[in-house]
Amino acid sequence: VERQGLNELRARLDRLHPADVAYILEGLPLEDRLVAWDLVKAERDGEILLEVSDAVRETLIDSMDRHELVDAIESMEADEIADLAPDLPRDVVEEVRRQLNQQEREQLRAAMSYPEDSVGGRMYFDFVKVREDVTLEAVLRYLRQLEELPEHTDQVFVVDSHDQLCGALPIDRLLVNEPEVMVADAMLRDVLTLQAMDDVDDAAQAFERYDLVSAPVIDPHGRLVGRLTVAEVVDVIREQGDYGRLSQAGLREEEDIFASVWDSAKNRWLWLALNLCTAFFASRVIGAFEGTIERVAALAALMPIVAGIAGNSGNQTMTLVVRSLAFGQVTMANAWRLMLKEFAVAGLNGVVWGGVAGLVAWALYRDTVEGPLLGLTMSLAMMLNLLLGALIAMAVPLGLHRMGRDPAIGSSVLLTFSTDSMGFFIFLGLATLFFT
Amino acid sequence: VERQGLNELRARLDRLHPADVAYILEGLPLEDRLVAWDLVKAERDGEILLEVSDAVRETLIDSMDRHELVDAIESMEADEIADLAPDLPRDVVEEVRRQLNQQEREQLRAAMSYPEDSVGGRMYFDFVKVREDVTLEAVLRYLRQLEELPEHTDQVFVVDSHDQLCGALPIDRLLVNEPEVMVADAMLRDVLTLQAMDDVDDAAQAFERYDLVSAPVIDPHGRLVGRLTVAEVVDVIREQGDYGRLSQAGLREEEDIFASVWDSAKNRWLWLALNLCTAFFASRVIGAFEGTIERVAALAALMPIVAGIAGNSGNQTMTLVVRSLAFGQVTMANAWRLMLKEFAVAGLNGVVWGGVAGLVAWALYRDTVEGPLLGLTMSLAMMLNLLLGALIAMAVPLGLHRMGRDPAIGSSVLLTFSTDSMGFFIFLGLATLFFT
Known part of the structure; x- marks a missing residue:
């Protein structure tokens, strides 16, 4: 009977959004949490680890062996690996790093080098970039080849041959302009641009003030290196509020409610x-x-x-x-x-x-x-x-x-x-x- | 000399984003604030009133006569008027209401009837809706006619002939699918949908958990009535944090730092x-x-x-x-x-x-x-x-x-x-x- 119940629970967990699974895990006492965690399909481990709170993530990682961890993490994007890295055993990070290609390894190195409270520490590496000397028609064709756009793509970035950011083409401009218009004529040249070393709290204020969905991130040479999205900003603002309340009560960090x-x-x-x-x-x-x-x-x-x-x-x-x-x-x-x-x-x-x-x-x-x-x-x-x-x-x-x-x-x-x-x-x- | 300084200030204010003007006004002592407020072009009054904090808004509205207020407000959307209405003299609201058309008046009535902490009180009335029995090509043509899409349009909503919501077509699906595909085949049928009477804090948690940019709002009969966007959600989350801190210190409301x-x-x-x-x-x-x-x-x-x-x-x-x-x-x-x-x-x-x-x-x-x-x-x-x-x-x-x-x-x-x-x-x- 017990086993039948577990099978049913497994089937129900499989149908849930990873964020919902994370939420359920956070609300379970430690031993129940680990039982439920074992029921989650191995290939979903990674995305769920990204969703749970830091305190709960520790308990889940502690329960996994090295092999399971490598499996869960090797399919992630470099920015995601960088988010988890501080909580992972050093040898797991090393093994995952070895399996990355040259560009990903470089991205992981970059992402891990930025402080957690900098824009670089929160940005994504997936974005769409186009040249300004093509037509919107060509951009539309290019996007169709991608099959899927990166999440929160409300604009594609316009770069020159040296990867220098020249502007942005908001998706709605792409949609409302005629296909034969050139990118150079439809794009915005005056775009809010972030530096990777900017404070992420300041960036969040800019998102809030100008109602942004995404913003390009450049390096000190003006080269496009990443993209900050409103989903990260929402997390930053929530954490600010949380952090304020926790630190006011003299709590050094958030606590798993079932911590020892x-x-x-x-x-x-x-x-x-x-x-x-x-x-x-x-x-x-x-x-x-x-x-x-x-x-x-x-x-x-x-x-x-x-x-x-x-x-x-x-x-x-x-x-x-x-x-x-x-x-x-x-x-x-x-x-x-x-x-x-x-x-x-x-x-x-x-x-x-x-x-x-x-x-x-x-x-x-x-x-x-x-x-x-x-x-x-x-x-x-x-x-x-x-x-x-x-x-x-x-x-x-x-x-x-x-x-x-x-x-x-x-x-x-x-x-x-x-x-x-x-x-x-x-x-x-x-x-x-x-x-x- | 004084006058030349004011002219220069006026020119600089004119070039700023309304949110930046609001920020400057909030940081000025009352008498300087009102001098600066007089310099702002009359046609920008409305958008700036929407951006300033409640406490500062009161001081600005107090300084305007009835005629100026009506001018500033009559060009707004119904949801924006509803946001300002509690701070406005009753006769100004009445006069603006008389100048609205039938549909707008109905929207204003609806928006004002929802509590401030409900989804209805925070939603927008501008969204794009399409039918499911047309091709993506037809949707693209329709969007092109609009000249401009509502802000934060990451999806267009799919409704039937009774305005019942059947699903949503994310913009990226519109872009990556071939133009001859039907909306019915490209759309998502399982969409997170909000009710106008839902608590906006719960809606904000859903946005946060599922990383949403917008969500459709329906009435109790399943008819599409509005749209909640992440820009509002960011404000809600910020206010929650703020409110928590203020009420913990026993402050009943936010205070203009230069209040009497x-x-x-x-x-x-x-x-x-x-x-x-x-x-x-x-x-x-x-x-x-x-x-x-x-x-x-x-x-x-x-x-x-x-x-x-x-x-x-x-x-x-x-x-x-x-x-x-x-x-x-x-x-x-x-x-x-x-x-x-x-x-x-x-x-x-x-x-x-x-x-x-x-x-x-x-x-x-x-x-x-x-x-x-x-x-x-x-x-x-x-x-x-x-x-x-x-x-x-x-x-x-x-x-x-x-x-x-x-x-x-x-x-x-x-x-x-x-x-x-x-x-x-x-x-x-x-x-x-x-x-x-």
Whole structure:
């Protein structure tokens, strides 16, 4: 019965799109995943490996022997092999490389030499190129011989005899113009062109802004070497969002949801260790005022509010600054205005929420002698800490950006560190002044 | 001189792509933005309004009089008008509507009736449709008459005499097949088809998974009504990422970076007010143990650590759960396994980091009589609070998801609330037991 079930499952997997098989594999616990993976036809292994997430791909590759891996990979395009190569055993890559022809080997070398976040690391090598001194009729005949066009071919590229890119002929121009028109007269000469070493995030912004489907990639000599397509750009944009969320929570990489406890814990420890250090630092700040707290224990109850709200407010400012930096909207010329505005917002928040918090604190401790002074301390400390939070929330991302670093990474831990430590210091410091 | 500068600026703006003009306008402070906006040729107003962000669009529309708005909008497609309509004065929309023909008016009505997050709210009305009983030659002739194809036309749709969708003819099949082949023989019958009421996020996942450029949209009767393209999908994916980040920081909407202080503050107040309430609740928990804190002031210094680390660790769990839910990887069948895994990770973190924190606390207070007991309290409380954080981090998003709500919204405030309040309660409660 078990075996019949497996046969049925195999038949169903065979009918699915490789991306759907990948999706199913990702949702299965490890042992079930490997059973299902064994059922997948060997000749589909490669395309499915390309579709699964990095974390799940590792588990699948670990379960395959060298021979199976070589079989799955040798039929791939050079750009696809380059995508998988970092996850593959070195000897498998070597064996596959030996079986490639000269041009493919050169492409694989090129693709593996580009960083993962460059256009070169994401481009495809399959594209259609034509000369400008032929008729559209000739282009149409040429395309008919190809039997199949590369995916996402919305334009064919026009090159000269040295493979220099001279322009592009969008498919719709090919279709709406008369067949006797020359390529030179129908083509676009002013085409958005990418360099292989360009940052792929910038390329993605260009695709988004100009609604592109594909763009030619050239080398430093102006020779056409590849093509970036919107399918890759969609992945890049999705990964950006994902990466932002993961790194904000201090996760170093995406996690297979059924990863082992040990692997999961390792993914999270750096962040927890870092936060434990900053928390102990803040704790020492409080420790310095233990004498004051012994006298007025209410301070201990109120101090987390001062730290917390400034952290929340600073986080709002930082989110907007990081976002504006990512879109290139913040320049040195307008950064000053932005800072003034954020300070004003923080000041307003300080007056309003500091006032509210002060009144509530006073009301809570109205029966004690310290009541009114507690409220005043609370209000003042919140105002100051909100301004400080705004300062950190702007200075840290702007500084990281200026140093050429990603402003989204590490900013939040520094912000919390500052609003906690300084919040405790300001609040307890003021209290020490007022109550002694 | 000033005027000459403006003329030059005008000439430069005229040469730019509308998306680039939009980008420049977004980066200018309000008064400069309106000066630049006045320089833009009136006939380009419409396309630029479509490109700018919602927040900036409002400022531009506010600066235009009714006549200018009608001029800018009346030449747009129905789907574009529908996109702008929510931001326009009602009488402008009415006047534009009166100038549309019957079919356009019907399209506008349809487009405005779909929710913004549905496929219908994002689809275009311009597409090419052909019949299946003609030759590819005839299709090519028909396309040639159109002079221009709708953007992102990677396939033409095949319909019957009742406008029912029967399939699609990808442009590359049109190109590689011989002209005498019939559409019926070259077309794909099994095409991914969207319903106008489908969720656009789900549609975006389909585009991403199957690398689509366009997809037909049908009404409940199977009639072809529109077309969704990858350009819209790219926007949807970008907005998802953006929205996630903004809502996580408690920002209700994107903000023009030069918005007024008042508008910015309003955007942030709900969140701050909410956090102030939860912070005061946590403060009351501490208040209940003021007697214990008076006796052992060191507790006040250590308690934020217990709350903070559990918050960090819970946030990691929650990020992974929310992400898995968004990708549809978590089902009721495997949720149980996921919970066991996350509990195990939290337990391991509790032993490791609780142990470390306990030892450090002991070391810090080694000269006091309470030292060893403080360390023990710290370790136990951290373990318990980490487990509690993991529980909340899983239960809240899973619960929201089950109730059909977006698990990304509101989860984090509940998590911090729990890890803070319960962290203080557990730590100070244990201390009260141990030290009295």
